[in-house]
Amino acid sequence: MHQFIWLIPILPLVGFILIGILNKRLPIQWSGGIASVAVFLSFLISLGVFKEVQMDNFVPERIVYFNWIAAGNLTIDFAFLIDQLSAIMLLVVTGVGFLIHIYSIGYMHHEADHSRFFSYLNLFIFFMLLLVMGSNYIVMFAGWEGVGLCSYLLIGFWFKNTEYNNAAKKAFIMNRIGDLGFLLGVFLIFMTFGSVSFKEVFEGAKQFSSNDPTITAICILLFIGAIGKSAQLPLYTWLPDAMAGPTPVSALIHAATMVTAGIYMVVRSNVLFELSPYASEIIAIVGLATAFFAATIGLKQNDIKKVLAYSTVSQLGYMFVALGVGAYDTALFHVITHAFFKALLFLGAGSVIHAMSGEQDIRRMGALKGKLPITHLTFLIGTLAITGIPPLAGFFSKDEILAVAHGYSLPIFTLLSITSVLTAVYMFRLYWLVFYGNFRGTEHQKTHLHESPYSMTIPLMVLAVLSSIGGFIGMPEIFHAPHLLKEFLQPIIWKSATYHPSHSFEYALIAVSIVALMIIIYATYHTYVKRGQLPEEDKDLPAGIPKLLTNKYYVDEIYNSLITRPLDYMSGFFSTYIEKGFIDKIVNGTGPALQGLSGVLRFAQTGNIGGYVFSMVVGIIAILLLTLIVY
Amino acid sequence: MLNQNLPFMILATLSVFSALMVVLSRKPVHSVLYLIFCFFTIGGHYLLLNAQFLFAVHIIVYAGAIMVLFLFTLMFINLNKELEPHKSNLVKAAATIVAGTLLLVMVSTVTDTGNIFPTQVSQNEVGTVAVLGKKLYGDYVLPFELTSILLLAAMVGAVMIGKKNTES
Amino acid sequence: MNSILSVVPIEYYLGLSVILFTIGVMGVLFRRNAIIVFMCIELMLNAVNLLLTAFSTLHGEAGGQVMVFFIMAVAAAEVAVGLAILVMIYNNLRTVDIKEMNKLKW
Structure with a gap:
């Protein structure tokens, strides 16, 4: 597989160039087809790479392609690093990316400018692969900036709409603020270690004592980069606005892959962060605040994509809490499961929007269960997964985060648990309002309702399966199954937080969460379906907290x-x-x-x-x- | 001592005198004639300085060609009258003072440099046609050839400027 | 063959050149006839030539005399063009008084 590794990022790049050049001459089957095939081939190679990485005698390898930058004592190779972490990220990026490409063929078939869309998508995949495969901070940064650019291009895909353009600019500028931190962090890394290569930096860092001020500064700067990219407080506001882009973009970039780049980066640099408990604490607190804050906003949003966007911000907060408490593998676990179920939810939302002729307000939906059976079922699986119903994917990863948070500090655990309850509330509110009750749209929309084509439903089904079984790669101890992911990631995590909650606590946690979820499901069902209560129209919002939440805390x-x-x-x-x-x-x-x-x-x-x-x-x-x- | 200086002194006196007369003569033709004479005395200096080649070139170019051109021009525009109105006395005084100052400053500059000149005169033969010819066609061959282009350009320019403008 | 410099100090030639040069300057300042001004310029050139030759002989260096040769060539070219211009001016203005040649001003 070794000699094909360079093909992984190159294939999407070729796809981008090909589609970009041929542009409007291509019918959608071709532009979408080329794009999907390119990503699919990358996915196959990634699978091969993954197989190789799994072998017992595997050693992480650094493949140098050429000397990229040579100035004075600064030499930067254009090199890829293949190890457990990048192999698994490759699978997630190309796998979920491929499904979303397929979905886009169906979703974008009305769009005249589809070639531009697919070329951007392929370019995004290229940069994302560069980001995860880079063997030093500079190649990573190139990918980091590239995905930011693609995000900008795709948010502003419908560039004739000024508001969408503003959203795109907002995303770009906010990302730039974070990128500046990241860049300064890289500079500081070079100053401290004389190299930007992961291997040398981590070797060098192991010589430093814990809480060394330089390391702490590096970690905080890198984390600022992660704040921008992964939409944490206080730079999160671009992500909800980024929903201006086409829904597959929201699924791919603003849920499954790009926004998790910050988490990937921290996991990659876990040696540095492990050395700075102080910075880690900041990460945990920021993540916690973001998780809670975004979840409360999500309670009162009425735009189907906005709810999911705030949910994404909140889930990213979860991951950062896991990073902050030192459970890097757990964070990555949640990245993977979140990629599955959040992509599923977004694509499901896209399917709903598609059926509703572009309507995004959940107050204008309802009773879509019968008309969109596949979408409904898969969306339900996604909702159950994100709220953490066993044995779906979200349950395992979320439970693990809660457990390690409990081991770290009780207040964090408590707030995180409340957040998880809030997550269930807003997700089921969304679910009931969209799929149950009475249809509240216009007559025209009603006659137009239809299930989406197979190109859209098949990715939904695949993602639904993944969301259902994805959690089994990380079983908690009490089930006496091996934690596959933890073992797999062992070599790249320097010191993982080892917290083994007592079995009784684990059982209690599971039991309480299931009971709580049941109550919430019933309560929301009662409110929104039985009593048919609807979210207030914007103009007759009562003052106080609801208004504050609807307006996203202003x-x-x-x-x-x-x-x-x-x-x-x-x-x-x-x-x-x-x-x-x-x-x-x-x-x-x-x-x-x-x-x-x-x-x-x-x-x-x-x-x-x-x-x-x-x-x-x-x-x-x-x-x-x-x-x-x-x- | 005086005997040995005599040729130089005589020539120098004649040079200065004729040069003065160039400036002071009323009639332009007289000026030209004095200038020719002045050039001849300078040629004499060249001979005294063992610069035979330069002497020949000097006589041919200056006394022969350039001064004939001057005379020819004078004749051409028929200007041998004292129609030159004299400058005012103020201007004359100022000019004299300025020229005197210039002389003074130059002399003082020269004396100020001190005794930097070699007391022993070089015995090299440099003024002969043989030596200068080798120099000109050796080290200075490029400037020498460029000079011919310059002269050609001057000739073309003079013809262009001098011919009557037929369009107007 | 000894040159005059073995009996006359070089300072004499310096003095002579300076005097001739100053006379040239004076002529340029004094006279209004453009042709005479022109001749005075030639006089100044010759003063310099003389000095160059004297130093060339003093140092036994032929370069000085080569320079004199080039100066003569340039002077010849200058006179040819300059006199042509003067004739042209005379044809147009019917005068060679430099006082009258004052069209190039503000």
């Missing part, structure tokens, strides 16, 4: 008035007073000043040749005198 408004507005004022001030009033005046004044001056000097130009000669001779005398005096 975070956007706060950012607006705290950062954007002052910046605007400052720019205005600089524009009118400094630029126009001062600099422009100087620049424009140069002309008239020179004219006036030359108007005076012009009279020295008498046209009298004798005068010229005279002054020339005087000048020569002056020069000679000067030399005489000076020397």
